[in-house]
Amino acid sequence: MPPVSSSHAVVQDASRARKLQLLGILCGFAAGAWLGAAEAPTKLVSTGISPMVISFIMVIGVFLARWSLPALILGTSSVRADVRRAPHLIIWALLAGCLWAVANTLTIFAIRDIGLSIAFPLWNSNSLLGILWGFLFFNELRQAGWRRRAGVLGGALVMCAGATLLAVASSGRGPAAHSLHGVWAALGAGILWGTMYIPYRKAYLTGMNPLSFVTFFSFGELGMMALLSVSSLGLAPLWHELQSSRTVIFWLMLGGFVWVIGDVFQQYAAKYIGISRGIPLSNSNQLWGLLWGILVFGELHGRSTSIYLEVIGGSLLMMLGVGAIAFSSATGQEQTRWKEAAIRESDRYGVAADFVEARMDGRQVLGEAKPSRGGLDWLLVVAATSVFVIFATMARVPQMSVAWGPAALLTAVLVLFLVICGLALWRTTRFN
């Protein structure tokens, strides 16, 4: 029989693990809501701007948010400390950023060639690939038992079916052209996004803070996006398009900012419940995007009953899938396999094992300096805020019908998610 103190520690460990699982699930829900809301500001932008330029401006907003938010929450000293401990992860962060940028560009071509209704479900399959990589490389779903495996895999499949219904319903028209190119582009985007979760999981198993990871991710993202935009349009035409779109730059950058908040929650979900559960949960963003479209922008106004039935059916399927995954949290045995994968990483790259263990538990190493903010952090926050304020003064409110009541309600829900999830992260992990 183990000593009393040892059994007490085991009970404490199990309780901590359960708390982190719940936190990860909450982060997955918050990620879905915020990622879905990121589409709202972009809907205010009228057509006539190149999709590549829209994507490029959003990425600039993303870049500013990815540096200012970590500086505000933890301070750049924490980012520097993380990088000193696991410098190899910069490579994976840059790689993940590049994968995101190429995938995002492919989706633009996919929508152009086959329409959103076919393209979205194809690239939404990224969660299935995420599950495969999680299983193959990071011991996820190992010794999880058939019920939990079925819950995660079945939930992801049901979500894909729901996503298909929602995409068909929300598509205002048929595919622009039945092109094989579009299908390849959508599938390619799904594969790129699904593979992007390898760097995510690797970083978090090695103990890197999600807030540190996203700062370096942004260099890969902005660098690759700039390269693609310049090679596609040319430097002078790109500059000309940016100048002529200055009245909408704020809205697009705001979309990028909202997206980053969702992505930070997604990163925490990937950290605490793994990519096989975190990614499908945050893929519920499609549901939230549709809610904004229907309730705020009146997108399905006057459409047939069958369309509404498709929306309701798709939403129910999405919720069913989300529920199945949320109730399939990892058991102690599976978490032991995660720790094995973490030990493998710390051995391979010479990262201190107590640091990796502490970060997996969402806490600091004993004696580690508490994160603090300095002059550089406030400078970053002020600079990013100033850029947003400057473009806000240039922005023009578009002439379009917006239902402000539902917009306020959905915004309140977002703020509620932010407060609840932010507080839960702070209380449980101090954002570690």
Added chain:
Amino acid sequence: MEKGWNMKATEANSNTRGWWANVFSDIHFWVPVAVLMGGLLLLRFIR
């Protein structure tokens, strides 16, 4: 498993293999790189 954690030292482990050698022999590096290359080729093809 718990034993695995406890066996590790507090300081970073010394690794005789070079840092880059570790990265380049890691399948977690090559899978995303291969997918990124494939994505760029696909983009070039469909444009």
